[in-house]
Amino acid sequence: MSDKQQVLYDVPGPKAVRRDRLYNVIFTVAIIGLVAWIVQAAWARGVLDDRWQVLFQGAKGFDGWDVWKRLLWDGLVMGTLKAVVIAVPIVAVLALVLTIARQAPMRIVRWTAYGFTHVFRGIPVLLLMYFGVIALDWALLPSVVFGLVVYNTAVVAEILRAGIAALPKGQKEAGLSIGLSPLATMLRIQLPQAIRIMLPALISQIVVLLKDTSLGFIIGYVELLAVTKNLYNFFGSSSIAPLVLASAVIYISVNMLVARLATWLEGRMRRSPHIAQPADGGDVAAPDLAARAAFGAGGGGGGAR
Template sequence: MSDTQQVLYDVPGPKAIRRDKTLNVVFTLVVLGLIAWLVQAAWSRGVLDDRWQVLLAGDKGFSGWDVWRRLLWDGLVLGTLKAVVIAVPIVAVCALVLTVARQAPMRLVRWTAYGFTHVFRGIPVLLLMYFGVIALDLSLLPSVVLGLVVYNTAVVAEILRAGIAALPKGQKEAGLSIGLSPLATMLRIQLPQAVRIMLPALISQIVVLLKDTSLGFIIGYVELLAVTKNLYNFFGSASTAPLILASAAIYISVNMLVARLATWLEGRMRRSSHVARPADGGDVAAPETAARAAYGAGGGAGAAGA
């Protein structure tokens, strides 16, 4: 395994680098041309007038800072990110349990986990939120979290299962051969490799979860989209375009930060990788060697009885 191997993508060659640079230039020119066309069209239609002052100087007794504070603090932090911060750890734990259950030796446990995954992947998140409000009589935040957790647990568990299925069978056999139990083999050897393989899909699912918080607006939960609607109802229809574009810019910025998090995780996982390499400089370690390395990095013989 090369030291320069990436988790999210393979290291490009010279031709790929030249092609990527050319495509980047072309794409940049196209985007700049599109932005210039949109600005010109907006200018010709009188969109770029004093209505944008609502984001700068404010209106009706509100300053521009008051508008941004409501968008960023009341909408993003106290609404959108609060639901995300609560939901993501719960999803991670529940998806791990569901993934282990999908590999359990007991048929009833496997079938139950299989049924949960395929049933709740097919139910809309908004319907789950309504179920929390109407059927369970929960308040708005728990209902939003319930919808996000149930749906995304099913999706993330399926992503992890696909990552485990993509591993060579020798990984599991090697773990069993060095004395690990099936559960310890999955947790110490298979699951960490599955996370590395499926990291792009997992990060993408976090982005989906973040955007799905906007569905809480429909059941009355106050998040970024709801705050935006309240603001343009207060300031009038002229402020609709500036406020919607400001909210879109906030969503895009947060999702870009999540993408940067993926890059940071990729680098950290690559640096902390302890998979043994053959002495002759080959690219792939033997399954048992890799299993011993992963097992040793994960805590040694103490996991054998897990």
């Protein structure tokens, strides 16, 4: 193990290794016991009976494919993911504008952006959806997207602002010193680093946005949760557990795919030549990063002079 890997903690000795192995065995046995107890309790209550056939054989004229088609296509794709695909790009653009406005030299612009962020972060998404349906008299999909966009724009803008605030002040000063405008300094130097720093929080917020689409069920929007409810109302109360579990598995699978996408994206950003990476794991020197940004702004051969 290299010295860099030993900075935060010491190499465990034989006693510590034995203790860690013992703890792993204890926790593994405990988890297996808990799972076995849950399965046994479900079996005793009759939950593991033939009601699960609704997911594979169907019932009342429907086969298993019809059930999964309604869950995956009608619920997930045409309901949940449709709203997410529309909302996420709008949130990204508006949050970027709001973040830039928070750094604007004009006080009225900064105060307006600050007020928007702090007001709409505190309003429930469902209330915004109701506002779209009742006050604006919009259809269900625009109302759902409106609620998701307004709330998540405020949250994402605050995440980006926190990422920019976490950067050393020398980053901005170096960009200004070589002739970049404040806007160019933010777009070319500060924001790429802030996005990379706050990427886990940004991905978590996308997951929150995806789950918040289920609130559209309350105003009548047909998404995964609404389709699940319609199905178990049709098949009967005995199908509630299988269908709800199937919906939970779908939600978890999609969120895991989003997490994997975030890991892949973070790896690409770390390898990107447009984002300066320190060789020793420390902070990138501000003048060096500003020089790279200026070099890129000059088209590769003609940087700032």
